[in-house]
Amino acid sequence: MFLVGLTGGIASGKSSVTQVFQQLGCAVIDVDVIARHVVQPGYPAYRRIVEAFGTEVLLENGDINRKVLGDLIFNQPDLRRLLNTITHPEIHKEMMKETFKYFLRGYRYVILDIPLLFETKKLLKYMKHTVVVYCDRDTQLRRLMQRNKLNRQEAEARISAQLPLKDKARMARHVLDNSGEWSITKRQVILLHAELERSLEYLPLRLSILTGLVGIASLLYLLTRYLLPAP
Numbered sequence: 455m456f457l458v459g460l461t462g463g464i465a466s467g468k469s470s471v472t473q474v475f476q477q478l479g480c481a482v483i484d485v486d487v488i489a490r491h492v493v494q495p496g497y498p499a500y501r502r503i504v505e506a507f508g509t510e511v512l513l514e515n516g517d518i519n520r521k522v523l524g525d526l527i528f529n530q531p532d533l534r535r536l537l538n539t540i541t542h543p544e545i546h547k548e549m550m551k552e553t554f555k556y557f558l559r560g561y562r563y564v565i566l567d568i569p570l571l572f573e574t575k576k577l578l579k580y581m582k583h584t585v586v587v588y589c590d591r592d593t594q595l596r597r598l599m600q601r602n603k604l605n606r607q608e609a610e611a612r613i614s615a616q617l618p619l620k621d622k623a624r625m626a627r628h629v630l631d632n633s634g635e636w637s638i639t640k641r642q643v644i645l646l647h648a649e650l651e652r653s654l655e656y657l658p659l660r661l662s663i664l665t666g667l668v669g670i671a672s673l674l675y676l677l678t679r680y681l682l683p684a685p
Contacts, residue, residue, distance in 0.1 A: 455557045457564055457580055458650065461571040462587035463619045464612055465598035467632035467639065471587045472567055474643045481556040481564045483549055492544040493518045499544045506536055528615070542576070563650050572622050583650065586626035588619050589633040 460475075460482075462468030476482050492499045495516050503511065503518060511523045527534040549566065556564045568577060571584065578584070589597075591613070598609045623629045628646055632639040 455561060455563060456582035456653070457553070457566055458583045458585060459571045459577065459581035460565050460567050460585045460587070461569060461622060461626075463589075463594060463616050463622070465594050465601060466587045466589050466619060467597075468567070468569075468587040470636070471630060471632070471639065471643055472565075474640055475565055475647065478644065478647050480647065481559075481561045482567060483552045483556075483564060484567045485545060485549065486567070486569065488545050488548045488552075489541060490520070492541060492548060497544065499541050502540045503537070506540065507533075538574070542574075546577075562653070572625050573617050583628060584626045585628040585630060585646065586619070586622045587630050587632055588623045589631070591619070593633050594619065 460468065460472065462471075472482055472484070491497075493503060494500060500518065503523070507523065507526065511519050511526065513519045523537070527537055553564050553566075563583075565585075566577070566581070571577060571581075594613060595606070595609050598604060598612065599606065602609070602612075604612070630639060630642045630646065
């Protein structure tokens with residue numbers, strides 16, 4: 455099994471592309487979902503966030519107020535880095551757990567939906583393929599203004615806070631251009647899925663690992679049957 459890193463930019467259409475991959479039966483791990491999970495009350499990251507940012511970032515029910523926390527770190531790189539040092543290790547642990555589950559279920563590849571794949575670069579070394587959902591800046595700006603009900607200045611500020619899509623596209627192995635009609639983008643996704651499914655990368659390693667797991671299971675069975683005393 456190999457890993458595919460999927461990323462994009464705000465209003466580029468990454469969520470819609472992810473849905474198509476899921477409809478095709480692909481294994482998809484959404485890092486945003488994991489990020490929301492690990493900051494729930496009772497988890498280590500939750501306690502550390504409250505210690506670092508105070509109770510002002512909490513809702514009345516005790517949950518993290520993501521909007522307040524997001525606004526707090528938006529223009530403060532130091533606070534953003536602090537939050538990342540708290541949440542990223544916990545997110546990575548959960549990602550590895552989910553990936554291993556899909557490996558045991560026999561998936562050829564797993565897509566990791568990672569918004570900051572190229573910004574943080576920490577997970578790039580694990581990705582055999584990288585995919586960027588791209589659209590031109592004018593299209594991105596228009597979609598963001600319509601979707602979030604923002605004026606032009608607000609939308610441009612949010613786009614400028616991210617690494618430009620054209621830079622991400624240069625770094626990616628695959629680019630899905632979502633600047634035009636959705637039907638064209640959807641066909642690109644289907645073709646990429648077919649290409650990845652045909653890939654034989656890591657197949658010998660995967661077979662050897664599966665063979666090893668079967669051997670271990672057989673050995674444990676024999677030990678249980680012949681060495682342990684009968685009831």
